[in-house]
Amino acid sequence: MKLRRSKNKGWYEIKSECPICGHRGWCRINEEKTIVNCMRVPSDDYFDSHIGRQYRHYLSDVYPDTAFDDIEETSDIDKKPNDYLDAVYRTLLEEVSLSDFHHKELAERKFTNEQIRLREYRSLPTNDRHKTTKRVLNRLTDHDALLGVPGFYEKEGQFGSFWTMAGHSGMMIPSRSIYNEIIGFQIRVDQPPLEMNFKGDLGHIEGRIIKEHEKDESGFRKATCEIIKNGRRLVGELTEKIQQGIYDSATGKLVGSVTLTQGQKYYWWSSSNKNNGSSIGTPLPYHFSLPSSLMDKWNYNDTPDRLIDCSEVWVTEGGLKSDRAADVLLRPFFGTPGLNSFSLILEPLKALECKHVVIAPDADVTITPQVERALGQCAEFFAVNTDMKLSLAMWDLSLGKGIDNLVNNGYIPQVTTLVG
Numbered sequence: 001m002k003l004r005r006s007k008n009k010g011w012y013e014i015k016s017e018c019p020i021c022g023h024r025g026w027c028r029i030n031e032e033k034t035i036v037n038c039m040r041v042p043s044d045d046y047f048d049s050h051i052g053r054q055y056r057h058y059l060s061d062v063y064p065d066t067a068f069d070d071i072e073e074t075s076d077i078d079k080k081p082n083d084y085l086d087a088v089y090r091t092l093l094e095e096v097s098l099s100d101f102h103h104k105e106l107a108e109r110k111f112t113n114e115q116i117r118l119r120e121y122r123s124l125p126t127n128d129r130h131k132t133t134k135r136v137l138n139r140l141t142d143h144d145a146l147l148g149v150p151g152f153y154e155k156e157g158q159f160g161s162f163w164t165m166a167g168h169s170g171m172m173i174p175s176r177s178i179y180n181e182i183i184g185f186q187i188r189v190d191q192p193p194l195e196m197n198f199k200g201d202l203g204h205i206e207g208r209i210i211k212e213h214e215k216d217e218s219g220f221r222k223a224t225c226e227i228i229k230n231g232r233r234l235v236g237e238l239t240e241k242i243q244q245g246i247y248d249s250a251t252g253k254l255v256g257s258v259t260l261t262q263g264q265k266y267y268w269w270s271s272s273n274k275n276n277g278s279s280i281g282t283p284l285p286y287h288f289s290l291p292s293s294l295m296d297k298w299n300y301n302d303t304p305d306r307l308i309d310c311s312e313v314w315v316t317e318g319g320l321k322s323d324r325a326a327d328v329l330l331r332p333f334f335g336t337p338g339l340n341s342f343s344l345i346l347e348p349l350k351a352l353e354c355k356h357v358v359i360a361p362d363a364d365v366t367i368t369p370q371v372e373r374a375l376g377q378c379a380e381f382f383a384v385n386t387d388m389k390l391s392l393a394m395w396d397l398s399l400g401k402g403i404d405n406l407v408n409n410g411y412i413p414q415v416t417t418l419v420g
């Protein structure tokens with residue numbers, strides 16, 4: 001299991017697959033290997049933290065893959081306060097542009113040119129990032145101005161160190177606080193990185209992607225991969241989503257498998273684990289979407305309740321989706337990292353004097369028992385912590401997956417009360 005030491009003593013972030021939800025990153029495990037605090041699979045035992053709701057799962061000692069074989073130490077610089085991040089990120093926005101490719105993608109999602117301009121989407125540069133960073137740094141007052149700003153880090157070069165930007169290329173989606181501060185970016189990656197997922201009782205095993213090749217006829221990605229198991233090196237070609245058996249060299253028995261998969265499409269722009277880099281976490285940003293026709297009137301440091309009625313606020317997953325839905329439904333929206341991370345928006349909702357929260361999960365997720373359970377707990381959370389009314393927006397999957405797809409197709413959701 002690959003881990004990263006977290007700021008919380010005795011706890012690690014799981015960088016390989018979480019034994020509970022199977023996803024990478026965000027979930028935590030304790031040093032004793034007895035508890036996994038999973039961020040995605042609900043349990044009745046949970047607590048809210050500044051990374052979102054954590055669900056405790058007690059591990060029996062039968063999990064074969066709980067050996068801690070790779071622990072990243074972190075020397076991340078603490079993230080700067082929101083007003084500071086805002087000043088640096090706004091400078092960055094002026095130094096980078098939106099590529100034609102990303103503009104086209106937004107247009108396909110039915111954003112108008114004006115909306116794209118007002119929302120300030122950008123493209124994370126592919127080349128010469130150090131030059132862009134230098135232009136940003138030149139406009140800020142001091143040489144250490146990028147310390148504590150997630151996304152930037154200091155790289156060692158032949159002629160000394162220089163500041164640059166981390167992360168896979170993609171579209172930058174700004175996250176805005178309710179005070180119109182830009183507090184982070186979600187990146188929608190152009191080409192999600194390939195990952196090797198191991199299953200089975202494999203002991204210490206390492207995998208590395210050597211080279212990606214042209215896609216096959218069915219459009220699946222292919223790569224030459226290297227596996228090192230008990231000192232033996234195997235090299236072979238893997239095709240996305242096709243499981244390949246792994247055999248014990250002594251007995252010839254099948255002991256596990258490896259599958260090539262695409263990593264996540266969205267990630268938080270962060271420079272964690274890089275020299276003088278910073279993590280986006282603790283607390284994770286949320287995003288507030290004001291209908292873009294009001295964006296020009298929204299002053300820095302002002303809450304949006306002067307511009308729009310915030311007694312009813314809608315919540316969905318992800319920034320791009322909430323931006324689009326806010327523009328069509330003309331309502332204030334929050335985009336959160338996940339549907340269980342509503343604790344991140346509790347204070348902002350109170351600051352807006354919200355009376356009614358409408359949650360709009362994707363239509364394909366409302367039907368699973370896990371999500372039903374998470375929604376039940378969400379309802380409980382609102383009932384215990386607030387006097388806000390809570391409702392659920394639903395629609396048939398055939399009308400669109402996300403609320404953005406639904407409204408783009410010309411429909412509106414049906415709203416049902418969860419907490420009155």
Ligand SMILES: [Zn+2]
Nearest residue numbers: 018021027038
């Ligand atoms: Zn998990």
